[in-house]
Amino acid sequence: MNVATRTTKNSKKSAPPAPTSVPSNESVPSASPSLQTSPVNPNPSLDSPVNPNPSLDHPETVSPQQQRAYSHLFEGNSVATTPPPKNSAPLRVSPLNSPGSDSDSSSSSDNSSPVPVNMSSKSGESWTNNGPGKAPTVHSRFLKPQEYGSIKASFLRYLRKSKCTDSNSEDARDHFMACFQNEQTMMFFAAARDDLVKLSPQKFEEAMLEHLIGTTWVKTVRALILDARQDSFEDGAFSIMYETLLSYNNLLKGVGKEIDSSLFQSTLRAALNRDFETFLDAEGVDLSSSDLNAWVTLLKEKDSHFRRFRRPELARLARLEELEKKRISDSVRSSHKHL
Structure with missing residues (x-):
């Protein structure tokens, strides 16, 4: 009886792997983890619950590339098989903080993703105009003359909005130097700050132009x-x-x-x-x-x-x-x- 029972159990266990006789396909291994972790069909409206392996009939629909590209379309169904969430929240990723954002966005654009991706148009710009009433933010170490002029105009608008009447005061100069976020420029301002705030308006402007545009800026x-x-x-x-x-x-x-x-x-x-x-x-x-x-x-x-x-x-x-x-x-x- 024990031998017969064991034989019966073994025959029942070996029945499900029958579909593995299908010719090998690269996408089959990628489908198997989801079948082991979630035996219940995640989308009963499309496939019958009786068949636990509906994706094996069309293995190309679950390739790793498509799982990554379409992860935003079946967020709740692909948690077990989706790699670390590289694209799972595209709206929260800033191109300034994500060097790989270009490669991620290319896969979704190739598949005509209907989900809008928030791609900042200012990721490659030297400075950001933060709008009326706000000081600009400067990212680059060196600026073109027209960029410096635009930054200065934006900063003067900010001073007028903030009711600062003296653009050459110590506070105004501190605010201006705080607009620059490049590491080398910040180190320069930190080291020379006490000397810069004491300069005449002409000498201060000349110091800014020499540092931000270059020593040959006049030429x-x-x-x-x-x-x-x-x-x-x-x-x-x-x-x-x-x-x-x-x-x-x-x-x-x-x-x-x-x-x-x-x-x-x-x-x-x-x-x-x-x-x-x-x-x-x-x-x-x-x-x-x-x-x-x-x-x-x-x-x-x-x-x-x-x-x-x-x-x-x-x-x-x-x-x-x-x-x-x-x-x-x-x-x-x-x-x-x-x-």
Whole structure:
């Protein structure tokens, strides 16, 4: 009886492994842990409870790659088989604190995940504008001149919101130095803080520019002004070029090395787009006027009209000319073939 009973039990135990006769598949081992830890079908609405191994019919649906990619779709069902939660909470992961976030997000995007991932657009930026009433946060060790100018403007708005009337006071300078989060800059400010807060406004500004932009910052900024070209600015707008160059010159002005009005105006004139300059000449604009403010105001108005009406027409004519040249070239090529 004992032998028969043991034989009967052994035959009952060996019955379930019958599906292992299916040809080997890499995804089968990954499915087995979940079957051992949770014999009950986690999704009875899709598979019958009678069959404990429904996934073996379609082993490719439980591959490790898909388990990672779709873990957010069956959080409660894949706890036993999902690796350490790399993607389980994408909304809580900051790209600034997670070096591997790029590789994680690529797998979910490849599978068209419907769950939105909070990817900060500021992860690679040198500084963060925290909005009105808040001081900016600076991440980089070195800054471009325009970045420093924007940071300073954002900080001055913060001082006005906080009712601080003296931007050169000791408290204001402490607040400004606290905006910088780069380790080397923080160490520099910690070591030189007592000396920096005692400097004159001009010397303090010069110390900031030398440390944050570089010791050759004056040469760099002057080159940005004198070598400017209107076409290199956004939409080729004269107003954007003027305001950008003015902000550069204000950096120089803060240390008493600004470009004078006459040279600044000559630089603006030399930087003009050729088509725009032709348009100004046709409009009878006197580009030699010595009144810089009136000259700039007039050119802003003319540039707005030029970019809105004249430039599209010039682009259309240039396109027609290009098509005509192509037609002639094709015609010549075709005639050569016939010869």
